[in-house]
Amino acid sequence: MLTWIALLALFLFSGATYAFGRHKAQRLASTVKSGSFHSLPGYHGSYVALWAGLPAALIVLAAAMLGGRMEAALLRADPPAAVSALTPQGQNVFYDDARALAHGSQASETVYAGDLKTAIEAKAAQAKRLEQLIQYGALAAGVVVGLAGLALAYPRIGPTFRARNRVEGWIAVLFLACAVTAILTTVGIVGSLVWESWRFFQSVSPVDFLFGTQWDPQIAMRSDQYASKGAFGAVPLFAGTFLIMMIAMLVAAPIGLYSAIYLSEYANPLTRGVVKPLLEILAGVPTVVYGFFAALTVGPIFREAFNNLGALLIGGPLDSLGIYLSQVQNQMALVAGAVMGIMLIPFVSSLSDDIMNAVPHSLRDGSLAMGATRSETVKLVVLPAALPGIMAAMLLAVSRAIGETMIVTMAAGLQAKTTLNPLDTVTTVTVQIVTLLTGDQEFDSPKTLSAFGLGLTLFVMTFILNVIALRIVQKYREQYD
Amino acid sequence: MPAQRDDSQAHGSAPVHITVDRAHAGGPQHAIKIRARDVNVFYGDKQALFDVSLDVPEKAVTALIGPSGCGKSTFLRCINRMNDTIPGATVRGRIELDGEDVNDRAIDPVILRGRVGMVFQKPNPFPKTIFENVAYGARIHGLTTSKSELEALVETSLKKAGLWGEVADRLHQPGTGLSGGQQQRLVIARAIAVSPEVILMDEPCSALDPIATARIEELIDELRNQYCIVIVTHSMAQAARVSQKTAFFHLGKLVEAGPTGEIFTNPRDSRTQDYITGRFG
Numbered sequence: 001m002l003t004w005i006a007l008l009a010l011f012l013f014s015g016a017t018y019a020f021g022r023h024k025a026q027r028l029a030s031t032v033k034s035g036s037f038h039s040l041p042g043y044h045g046s047y048v049a050l051w052a053g054l055p056a057a058l059i060v061l062a063a064a065m066l067g068g069r070m071e072a073a074l075l076r077a078d079p080p081a082a083v084s085a086l087t088p089q090g091q092n093v094f095y096d097d098a099r100a101l102a103h104g105s106q107a108s109e110t111v112y113a114g115d116l117k118t119a120i121e122a123k124a125a126q127a128k129r130l131e132q133l134i135q136y137g138a139l140a141a142g143v144v145v146g147l148a149g150l151a152l153a154y155p156r157i158g159p160t161f162r163a164r165n166r167v168e169g170w171i172a173v174l175f176l177a178c179a180v181t182a183i184l185t186t187v188g189i190v191g192s193l194v195w196e197s198w199r200f201f202q203s204v205s206p207v208d209f210l211f212g213t214q215w216d217p218q219i220a221m222r223s224d225q226y227a228s229k230g231a232f233g234a235v236p237l238f239a240g241t242f243l244i245m246m247i248a249m250l251v252a253a254p255i256g257l258y259s260a261i262y263l264s265e266y267a268n269p270l271t272r273g274v275v276k277p278l279l280e281i282l283a284g285v286p287t288v289v290y291g292f293f294a295a296l297t298v299g300p301i302f303r304e305a306f307n308n309l310g311a312l313l314i315g316g317p318l319d320s321l322g323i324y325l326s327q328v329q330n331q332m333a334l335v336a337g338a339v340m341g342i343m344l345i346p347f348v349s350s351l352s353d354d355i356m357n358a359v360p361h362s363l364r365d366g367s368l369a370m371g372a373t374r375s376e377t378v379k380l381v382v383l384p385a386a387l388p389g390i391m392a393a394m395l396l397a398v399s400r401a402i403g404e405t406m407i408v409t410m411a412a413g414l415q416a417k418t419t420l421n422p423l424d425t426v427t428t429v430t431v432q433i434v435t436l437l438t439g440d441q442e443f444d445s446p447k448t449l450s451a452f453g454l455g456l457t458l459f460v461m462t463f464i465l466n467v468i469a470l471r472i473v474q475k476y477r478e479q480y481d
Numbered sequence: 482m483p484a485q486r487d488d489s490q491a492h493g494s495a496p497v498h499i500t501v502d503r504a505h506a507g508g509p510q511h512a513i514k515i516r517a518r519d520v521n522v523f524y525g526d527k528q529a530l531f532d533v534s535l536d537v538p539e540k541a542v543t544a545l546i547g548p549s550g551c552g553k554s555t556f557l558r559c560i561n562r563m564n565d566t567i568p569g570a571t572v573r574g575r576i577e578l579d580g581e582d583v584n585d586r587a588i589d590p591v592i593l594r595g596r597v598g599m600v601f602q603k604p605n606p607f608p609k610t611i612f613e614n615v616a617y618g619a620r621i622h623g624l625t626t627s628k629s630e631l632e633a634l635v636e637t638s639l640k641k642a643g644l645w646g647e648v649a650d651r652l653h654q655p656g657t658g659l660s661g662g663q664q665q666r667l668v669i670a671r672a673i674a675v676s677p678e679v680i681l682m683d684e685p686c687s688a689l690d691p692i693a694t695a696r697i698e699e700l701i702d703e704l705r706n707q708y709c710i711v712i713v714t715h716s717m718a719q720a721a722r723v724s725q726k727t728a729f730f731h732l733g734k735l736v737e738a739g740p741t742g743e744i745f746t747n748p749r750d751s752r753t754q755d756y757i758t759g760r761f762g
Binding site for chain 1: 561563566568591592593594595598599601603605606607608609617618620621622668671672675
């Protein structure tokens, strides 16, 4: 609360210094020859306001973000004897409770008595003092820095001062900060993935993980089979992922590519104007909607169709196949793959359409003028020219198919099997990550940590695919620019 | 509408052109290959050509000149029905190729374009090898039956286009790797390979340097003995150098057409006079 008030006050203060600086610049500018004042008054105002506001705001924000940690560290500075006697975990609980007591939040149910009771009351009081000290200290520092900024910047205003260039510099720093945020976040995500995976690979060897053929993380819940060999073999998961990806691409690649050909080569502008947005609506459907479409609509339809087909075959020469088909369940790789393929159609078609449109029109004219038909032109000139880009679009679609979670969670099943049978129930890497991490889990068991191992492997795979795809697209762009 | 002068009308029902180009003075009479009558072209609501009537002689080069946007390229694209590929374009009037109306329903534009080849402003070799570029038309039209026949066709086409000597040892390298002038000659070889009767050239030298331009002009001069060539050009010097007949277009109308020598030395219309002397355009 105090932080917000402080920030609001700073904002108003900085706004006032803007007006102040601008006014001074205007006054000075009116005394010199027009055009000889380097920067417009607004830039002088902005310069002063930035110096008065930004450093102080950073101090207040830093105190708000890091204050809690500082407080916790200072609280541990001189531990009472009774606390030092506790186990490290006990100490952690003690200090957390002391701070909870001080700030009125939920403490643990530990009962403190005797020396510990006195100690915790003393520490709670100290925590409260520390909190206030940090808050008011930050506030005071903010005021001092803000005033110092004003005192530094205000006297600089003058005809030759390059306020415009200085403000430009500040703006560049702002943009850099935004860019760095995104990069740091990525680094952080990858870092946590690598770190947790490393912990996982300490209990399960990477070789067993990558090449093991049995996936059954539940076994590891029992202490006698703790991290038993083979329980974390990821091969069935990657096999399932691969199978569903192949089915999805068998649906998405031809339909997406052909609709792209239609849109870019055949459709007149009117049709194109209607069909393209319609197709792109498909891309806007949330994947969870595709998920229940697959699980509740497509799954039963497919099951019924296969069951009926099976019933027809029973008793005939294909009796055993008939029996198998009549027992097919709702959840199968085919359903998840087919629906995922439909989800990927707009992705493939809109990328391929863009790429084919980038093929120069003169090539089409050249081919048509040779007496080629439209489809010959597409087949012999446009597609070969666009092929690298189309390959890249396909690779991007593959990497999306591998990473897709919702549809497979709802429609593919949970059983880890190494199979190429599309009617079988399979599970994928993403589904397993979801089931491993949802619910109440301990974060130090290999079972939970294996999710990070899977995540890292998946990340590396899709990353490589994306890099290859983007490389191809880049090369292709250069060719026609 | 200003008086439209077209010598085909002046000559009445049997227009026969006698070219008086100096190089060709006293040469053979040229039969009419393409006879255009009252051609109007619309792009949507905008009319691009107004009642153009023009005769194009066989085995000669006819140049279409005029300022930008005057409709000369539009007229060129009527001859092989390339305007069909532009959405919203409509062509009215008759364009006869050897007496047959190219806009007739019985005419298949795909076959027509095999008879009427086209070379574009910017060299547009396909992203294929030099060999495959030249073999393109033969492959799609099934002109050859054996590999050796195809190879022979590619060789003769490249020789006719004056490119054989430069590319004989690298036929299987990409056509896009050639220089601009070579690419344009490759495209001409590609057009020749299907044995067209007419070759349309839409400013074939505008993207080339003077040396490559000179090379293409020589080539055009060599080719005119075998083909009916129609060339659109912005360069009046080029029109004077390569053509036997010249047609001057202005604002979508054919102002004047006649033997090149006459158009350049003694134009009948004042607008032609102004254009060729550089007063506008």
